[in-house]
Amino acid sequence: MAEFRFKTPLTEADVRQLKIGDSVLLDGVIFGVRDGNLIRVFDKNVAPPCDWKGAALLHTAPNVRKIGPGKYEPICVGTTTSMRMDRFTEGLLRDYGVRAILGKGGLSQNSAALMKQYGAVYLSVTGGAAAMETLQIEEIEKVYWEDLMPECIWQIRFKGLGPMTVGIDAHGGNLQADVQQQAKDKAAEILKKMGITS
Amino acid sequence: MEVSDSFYALVETVCRDLYIKSLKEIPPDVVESIKRAAAKETKEVAKRIFSHYLRSIELGKKENMMVCQDTGIPIYWVKIGGKLRLDGSKLEQAIIRGTERATREHPLRSSIVSPLKRENRQTSTGDHIPIIHYEFIADSDVLDILFMPKGSGSENMSFMKMLVPADGINGIKKFVLENVVGAGAKPCPPMVVGVGIGGSSDLCMTLAKKATSRPVGSQNPDPQIAALEAELCDAINQTGLGPQGLGGDTTALGVHIESAWTHITCNPVAVNIQCWRAERRRAIITPDGKVEEGF
Numbered sequence: 001m002a003e004f005r006f007k008t009p010l011t012e013a014d015v016r017q018l019k020i021g022d023s024v025l026l027d028g029v030i031f032g033v034r035d036g037n038l039i040r041v042f043d044k045n046v047a048p049p050c051d052w053k054g055a056a057l058l059h060t061a062p063n064v065r066k067i068g069p070g071k072y073e074p075i076c077v078g079t080t081t082s083m084r085m086d087r088f089t090e091g092l093l094r095d096y097g098v099r100a101i102l103g104k105g106g107l108s109q110n111s112a113a114l115m116k117q118y119g120a121v122y123l124s125v126t127g128g129a130a131a132m133e134t135l136q137i138e139e140i141e142k143v144y145w146e147d148l149m150p151e152c153i154w155q156i157r158f159k160g161l162g163p164m165t166v167g168i169d170a171h172g173g174n175l176q177a178d179v180q181q182q183a184k185d186k187a188a189e190i191l192k193k194m195g196i197t198s
Numbered sequence: 199m200e201v202s203d204s205f206y207a208l209v210e211t212v213c214r215d216l217y218i219k220s221l222k223e224i225p226p227d228v229v230e231s232i233k234r235a236a237a238k239e240t241k242e243v244a245k246r247i248f249s250h251y252l253r254s255i256e257l258g259k260k261e262n263m264m265v266c267q268d269t270g271i272p273i274y275w276v277k278i279g280g281k282l283r284l285d286g287s288k289l290e291q292a293i294i295r296g297t298e299r300a301t302r303e304h305p306l307r308s309s310i311v312s313p314l315k316r317e318n319r320q321t322s323t324g325d326h327i328p329i330i331h332y333e334f335i336a337d338s339d340v341l342d343i344l345f346m347p348k349g350s351g352s353e354n355m356s357f358m359k360m361l362v363p364a365d366g367i368n369g370i371k372k373f374v375l376e377n378v379v380g381a382g383a384k385p386c387p388p389m390v391v392g393v394g395i396g397g398s399s400d401l402c403m404t405l406a407k408k409a410t411s412r413p414v415g416s417q418n419p420d421p422q423i424a425a426l427e428a429e430l431c432d433a434i435n436q437t438g439l440g441p442q443g444l445g446g447d448t449t450a451l452g453v454h455i456e457s458a459w460t461h462i463t464c465n466p467v468a469v470n471i472q473c474w475r476a477e478r479r480r481a482i483i484t485p486d487g488k489v490e491e492g493f
Binding site for chain 2: 001021023036060061062063064065075076077078079080081083084104105106124126127128129130131132134135149150163165167175176179180182183184186187190191194195196197
């Protein structure tokens with residue numbers, strides 16, 4: 001389990017080095033996305049108003065304080081459950097060149113196959129530990145689609161976001177899916193031992 | 199004794215404060231439980247995750263920060279003393295206003311939208327939100343409000359099934375274990391697993407939710423149910439999901455079961471999960487306006 005630190009935007013070479021279980025810190029601009037804005041991009045066919053080539057996208061919707069027109073300061077920025085956004089992985093990698101999706105709880109085996117194909121990774125942020133994550137923000141630089149508040153697209157500059165755990169690497173590895181499969185096998189074994197299933 | 203109008207104003211500010219404080223100070227029983235799990239953890243990744251949890255708990259308490267970004271669905275469990283004379287509709291309005299004020303004055307992210315149009319009033323309120331449960335307590339003259347900001351990562355991991363009597367207790371055990379493992383990393387483990395058994399379908403799920411509001415590791419007073427809680431907790435912890443579903447020794451901080459009697463043909467079971475923070479905060483208000491805060 002190696003430790004890495006990268007600056008965004010990321011290259012294919014950056015992410016291909018990573019293996020599941022590795023630890024990663026990120027510096028630079030990261031875009032906050034989630035249900036509302038990705039539904040607008042992919043289901044309503046509105047192109048995102050920012051360049052996501054090599055981007056790291058964080059599944060989030062922060063608590064903020066408005067300090068001027070289009071300008072916000074963070075109160076609490078954390079990470080939301082990624083699986084709800086699983087069906088958007090292909091479009092993000094293929095159409096927009098995203099290199100890292102940051103979230104919690106993991107993505108599917110289908111997303112893992114796409115990440116292998118296109119050269120991208122899933123980085124698992126520690127869910128619920130948003131206080132720590134908030135202190136890693138330097139600035140909320142820009143906000144797009146404020147009408148979706150709080151589900152806008154957030155352009156946030158971080159210093160040392162993480163450490164995150166590589167959940168899916170660009171070689172087909174999917175740590176959370178592996179752990180869950182082992183847990184399912186174990187549960188089946190326990191139910192047999194309890195005499196509940198044969 | 200009939201309460202005065204200032205009582206409702208007090209309920210409003212108390213509810214505002216409960217919402218804000220619940221997001222910043224994790225209940226002491228939960229903190230102790232996380233510390234115990236961290237101390238005995240053997241996996242490296244899991245140890246790192248636990249250190250993030252403990253750091254965020256500390257930032258919440260010492261730096262007055264929200265621990266998690268999710269402001270949740272606001273839920274109130276209100277116990278009204280039988281000797282307390284108050285106007286229920288005024289009480290309800292005070293709770294709603296307190297919820298809105300927390301959102302506006304802190305400010306907090308409003309996580310509440312209409313179900314189809316996805317319209318957000320930016321108040322954390324809407325039709326039937328906040329959710330308020332009422333109970334009446336004989337011989338008491340106080341108002342006891344327990345607040346939970348229920349995060350969606352865990353709330354989305356809710357499961358209900360109308361088992362039949364022939365499925366028995368084994369059916370309940372199988373349903374709970376399979377669904378907790380099926381939830382995997384999504385509810386931010388280690389989790390508090392709330393289980394409802396009996397009742398009607400709606401009551402069963404309410405019981406599961408109520409079970410998550412108990413202090414972590416507390417036992418059901420019925421010994422048979424308490425034994426079931428311990429058995430299921432042990433089984434879940436053998437699965438190795440661990441914190442954030444990245445593998446580890448603790449997957450459940452506790453399994454809490456609440457029960458009701460049911461129909462002769464029914465054997466309902468519901469699972470409602472709380473994330474590792476299991477946030478809750480309580481205030482007890484006396485008719486003359488004294489407030490005692492707790493968890």
